[in-house]
Amino acid sequence: MAPAVLHALVREGRAPRLLDVRTPGEFRTVHIPGSYNVPLATLREHRAELLSHLDEEVVLVCRSGARAAQAEKALAEAGLPNLRVLEGGMNAWEAAGGPANRGAERWDMERQVRLVAGSIVLVTGLVGVFVPGAHLVGTAIGAGLTYAALSNSCAMGVLLSKLPYNRGPRTDIRTVIAELRSTP
Template sequence: MSQSIDVVSTRALLAAGSEVLLLDVRTPAEFETAHLPGSVNVPLDQLDAYLPQLLAASGGDLILVCQSGNRAGQCQARLGAAGAAGSRVLSGGLNAWLAAGAPVVRGRQRWSLERQVRLVAGGITLAAIVVSVWLPPARYLAGFIGAGLTFAALTDTCAMGMLLAKLPYNRPRVTGGVPAAAAKLREHGSAR
């Protein structure tokens, strides 16, 4: 069963000085654009490599953050399967945090992964329809993209998003990067 926490409760925990680990599972580019103060970035696709540190650091409050809550929910399921109990997903993710007017650390502005998926899927579909005027079988490409988006919605996964997350644009050189996040996780785990 998925456990979640809202923005108001999260802010109250942080304001009370509770020992909370905020784990942001978005891409480094999304994290660089805006993130919760004090959060640690371990992208969802790199979670398995840092599972031991996460398990060691998960003795207290572990709040998982992504853009809307979907990837954080996937992370919670994987952590639970590995034996970590007590993690909670920030309801509505960073979108809800921003809507509540809560503080964020801002960096270089980049497009969100969801916006990139819409651009690529829409661009391919549009190009396929235009090309199908001269080459009718090109319309099947548009159908393939539509089928992929339907599958993504039904399964709550996105293959195109996972592929786009691997592009250099979505993997900027972040000061410290994941190794710094791992060090912070180790520090958080040893403080228990």
């Protein structure tokens, strides 16, 4: 779904259910008002429980659209038919001027991955001058980043998402389901 279309639906009071599949830390930084935070891993684990509470149209949101597409696949496989992905994610939503609730600013996952990967390559390149073979660690990181781009997944991002900085309070699926039940 294009950000402009969703924005129009929100303005008209006809907004679909919005499930934001980013980490709680990313969600706390910025999210669309009225959206529910169900991180991708939680959604995959509890998709059967969510199904009975998502009978209307659902729009899945993440930073750029990649994780939302994975969530769409997981929910579709579980039998949920009315799924859409917010094209371009929160990046496109904000660029289109959509309303957003903001919290404390923090680095997004992509920036963290670039910092960690770049630092490892830099350090192992410098250490490689003195320690033969150390540069191969940087080569392995490069191979991992190449695979991440080709597969549209990122093992380093998954690992970084588990850090306390990114986790924030754990999403309790019972609380999300209770909120879904109580919201018309």
